[in-house]
Amino acid sequence: MSVLSRTEFKAMIGQELGLSDWIEVSQQRIDEFARCTEDLQYIHTDPSRAAQSPFGTTIAHGFLTLSLLSKMVLDMPQVAGTTMAVNYGMNRMRFISPVPSGARIRGRFTLKSVEEIRPGEIQTTTDVVVEIEGKDKPALVAEWLGRRYFGDNS
Template identity: 40%
Template sequence: MTLEVHGMTEIQQLAGKDLGRSAWRTVSQELIDGFADVSGDHQWIHVDAQRAAAGPYSKTIAHGYMILSWGVPMFAELLTVSGVGRSLNYGVNTVRFPAPVPVGSRVRLHASVIDVQPVKNGGVQMVRGFTFEIEDCTKPACVAESITHFYP
């Protein structure tokens, strides 16, 4: 279920809130190949199924940054913000990729709002905790702190 907040005051009240989990997404070879084309990262472990079959994971794996890029749409499944003039992705504090994501796996986002602080021009900075879970795996695919600015 998507949480809806309106305006700067309600955004500030999210500090410390667990937002739950997004829907699962399947990691297909088509998505991996498309990300390789867009990013220019055609390393064999991502795009060469025959070579990857003899590699350490027995199949191709998703790019870590592909999984991280899913943070924006998956987060939107958990939280919608209205009553602001604009929002900007400001950056990332930390990113780690503890486990590979083999093709065919399913991934979902577990998100929280770690902190919300005022910034210049009447805005607020939201630090979001992202943990990308892999179905039936004890280690996450990616753990990150993503920063978004909201302005009136």
């Protein structure tokens, strides 16, 4: 993972920041997410019953795939002087294809814009595509908003 100055980071607008490492979405991960969120729908948690569904197997929750963006973005270049980064929201987000249990996914990140909010705070807009290994269609596409804070207020 590289560290960019704020000037270098802003120069990346319109460019791909990179690809995250692959993350396996195991049945154990899906089951733990189901328990945590209390979304125990059979298409996520019951392999026998899910085998009879249109998906043919258990699939990850869309929100599990979305939540893994927080891990994926750690593989992207960091911005020097950042003291804190937070999720600010999504302008757009769509679940395009289901992620089957056992599949591997990764994020492709493209910096769309950087906006100065106030001294020491910027807002980033990043286009994200979560790819499923071996599949043509992505799991999700999103326009992700983030805020970064800098200790020097510049």
